[in-house]
Each structure stands twice: as C-alpha cells, then as structure tokens.
Amino acid sequence: MDTTVGRRERKKAATRQTLHEVALRLAAEQGLDRVTVEAIADAADVSRRTFSNYFANKEEALFHADLVRIRRLLELVRARPADEHPWTALSRAAEQLTAASDYLDPLWLAQRRLIRAHPSLAAYQITVYGTVERELTAEICRRLPESPEAPLRARVLAAGFLNALRAATQHWIDHPDRPLTELVHDAFTYLTDR
Template identity: 60%
Template structure:
C-alpha cells in the first residue's frame, strides 16, 4: 500500500510542478517575464504562494523547469551509454538519442527557448542550470576515464556549448529543419578537438 501511495504522491507533485511551469511560460509569453509575479503564477496554477515556494525558488526557475528535465534526461542518456565508447562518442550518441526520443518539437518548449533568447534574466538562470549539468557531465567523463580534470571539464563545456549553439541555429533555420541534424553538425564540428 505504501508504494502505491508514494507513487501517487510523486505523480501529484510532478503534476503540480508541471502546472506551475506551464503557467509561468504562458504568463511570460503574454506579459513578458519581467512583468510576471510568483503570485500570478501560483494563481494561474490554482495553488498558494507557499505551494509555489515548495517547488521553485523563483519565477525564473519555474520558467526553465522544462530545461532542467531535459538536462536530467540527457545526463541519464550519457550514463546509459556503453563504457567502451569514447567520451565524445557517448556524449554525441546520448544527445542524438534523446532528440529522437523526444520526437517532434513541443511548441511550448520552442516558445520557452525563444523567451530565454530575448530576456537576459532568463539566460542568466539558464546559465546556472547548464553549470550544474556541466559539473555532472564532468564527473561522468571522469568516470569514463578522462583523467585530466581540465580536459574533462573542457569536454563537458564544449559539448554543452555545441548543444546550445545548435538549438539557437536551429531556431533560425527554415521550418522543417530537424534539430538532430543541426546538433549533429555542431557536435561533429566541435568533437574534432575532443574525440
């Protein structure tokens, strides 16, 4: 009985977190992120201000929750790669596999990416999220045998920069361009130094 109730509790928490994220994105699109308040997000998600604070430290964190989820999926995909792969091959394969798994681009995600592009406060928050992922990827690369700490961190940072640049370039390409193709292009260009 306990496992069932724990599972239900976690699903409810996840649903509340997602509702807050979606409310934050919708309000930011409608009013601009600088005009959105935590209270407005909580009201739109039909929860209290206190409940919002149980899930997110700021409105920017709520707005970028989708990024954090995708980054965790990316880290999980890297960890699942065969130990026999070179570090760069594992990073590249994980990114492309995640892109295939996520499938067609969610318009809400594209909207969020465009918001980050236009608003420095969101870009600053995203940098913090990327920094945490860089730490995790550096640890994973070290576990994969990259013994030089600077090389491990440079590899992780270059990989994340290639992904970020690929997403930005993809937004500027004609509709119908596959993100995976643009990521492959950026990762191949960057990987020559890290393969």
Template identity: 55%
Template sequence: MSTTAEPGLRERKKAATRQALHDAAVRLATEHGLDRITVEAIADEAGVSRRTFSNYFGSKEEALMYGDFRRVQSLIEMVRARPASESPWTALTAAAAAFTGELGELDPQLVVQGRLLRSHPTLIAAQVQTFAAVERDLAAEVSARMAEDDPRGVRARMTAATFLVALRVSLNMWLEAPAGTPLWQMAEEALATAGRGFK
C-alpha cells in the same frame, strides 16, 4: 500500512507541483509576456501559495526554464545508458543524436521558450544556469569513461561544459532557423567542432 512507499509518493507530489508551476509560468508568459507576470500570478495559476513557489523555484525565470532542466536530465540518462566501452565524447555525441531526435518532434513549450529567450536576456542567463547546474552530474559520467588520469577532474568538467555549451548554442540556433531545419544538423556540426580536443 508500510511506510516504505511514502517517500516515493512524496517525491511524486513534489514533482507534480514543480511541473504545475512550470506549466503555469509557460502559459502566463505566453499569454501576457514575461515582463507582465509575477511570481504571485504563477503561484495562483498553479493553485499554490507564494511560499510554495519559493520552495521550488527562486524566480519566474527559473520556473520557466524547468523544462530545459528536465530535458538535460533526460540527456544525462541517455549518456548513462550508452555502452561502457564507448569513449566519453563518443557516448556524449551518440546520446545527443538520440536526444535531438526526440526534440525534433518539437515540443510546443520548447518553441515558446525559444521565442521568449530571444526577447529576454534574463531568460538566457537562466538557461545558462540550468545547463551549468547539471554540469557536475554529466562530468561524473564523463569521468567514469576516461582512460587517462584526471585527478582533479579538470578534463571531465571541461568535456562536460564544452558539450553542454555546444548543445545549448545549437538548440538556440535551431529555434531561430527556418521551419524544417533538422536540429541534429546543427548539433552535429557544433559537437564536431567543439569535440576536436576531446576525442
């Protein structure tokens, strides 16, 4: 048997375990509240050991926010798929429009996370860390599209960070808005305001 497929299988198993832990964290937090659940309870719910949990997440907050991490990774893929001729902010805005269109179908777990975010400052901090963790990858996509010199990568990092902050703020505002409010309506305004220095 060829060993070339083994890394792919191993990665799939890791991804399945990570997703199972995230799902367990969301279920338990929804049923019992964040303050009343423990890492041990999440591990038990997912059918893994406490040590296995620690191999994937540093805290219950991080496990809960894994959905956001995956969504932002998806957003980066959308940016990557935009035509190479587009300027950085144009590509970012177009990707955000597609991204918010998909979220507009309102993943129930996203609603749960939104409710938890409003009542737990530790989750807000975890969300900020989640977005910051992908900032470097997004900055690399921005840098590849830049026409002007940016030897230290400052402008690329600032562009990526500004974009992510605008998206995070509009997402949180949308979760607090009346039902039926289009996410893109909030995101478009936030991105237009934030992007004035990056056109």
C-alpha cells in the same frame, strides 16, 4: 503502499508541470517583468507556499522543462557503457535525447524566445548550465584514464559538447527545416573535424 507513493509522485509531477506551463503562459502574455510568483500561484490555483514547495522563484519555474531535459541527458550519458569513449558516450546520449524532439513544442519555443528577450533569464540559464557542466565533467572524468590532464580534458569536452548542443538547438529553432538530430550530429562533426 507502492500505489500510493506512485500516485503521490505523479500528482507532484503534474503540479510542477502545471506551474511551469502557467509561468510560461503568463510571461508570454504579460511580459516577464510583470509576472510574480503570486500571479503564477493564483493562475495555477495553488497557494504561494505550494509554489515554494516546487520552485524557489519564477525563473526556476520557467526553466523546469530545460532542467528536465538536461537531467535526462545526464542520465543517458551515465547509462552508456563505462568503457565507451567519452565523446562517443556524449554524442550517443544526445542522439537519444534529440530523437524525440523533431517538432517544435510551442511552450518550449515560447521559453526560448523569452530567454532571447530577457538578459536576466540568460544569466539564470548560464547558472543552470554551469551546474550541469560540472556534473557532466565529473562523468567524463570517470571515463578517462587517470592523468594530470584528465580534469581539464573532461571540462573542455563537457563545455564543447554543451555549447555544440546549444548552438545546434538554437539553429533548429531559427531554421526548423531539418530534424534536430541531424543538426546535432553535424555540430558534433564540426567539433571533431581536424
């Protein structure tokens, strides 16, 4: 039974990844405005219904890899020791996440370029990051001593962290001469310098 469940989950993950990659490829080749859910489903050789089982729309399919990375970041933060200072937990989790990202994945790079070219995708990205920011805020709040200031402090820490991570990543895409891990470390240092 466990083998069947494992195989089924792997097949679902592979289908989701294929749909994501096809969406990116089609958007890069044809332009985002010309890509439809039907075109993605056809190119991936699945039905429209199958596409809908995995993604609500083409934007969600395009952002799949980002969401996976962000979810992984949240897992890494949650796995840090409960008594660790929030900023330390955030930075160490980011270091773990970025340690494996010292090369520019062509699919991910294509996605970044699409986002720059299409304001509608930037709006979708802001929505996704807003959801993550709320989850991260809740995790940080659990790590802070209870006080009336804790919710605001947690929100500011989460927003600052995510924006520094985003800025370092964007800089890395534009100037890939240094490892992403170093740039993220520098960005966090700039935030904590007084």
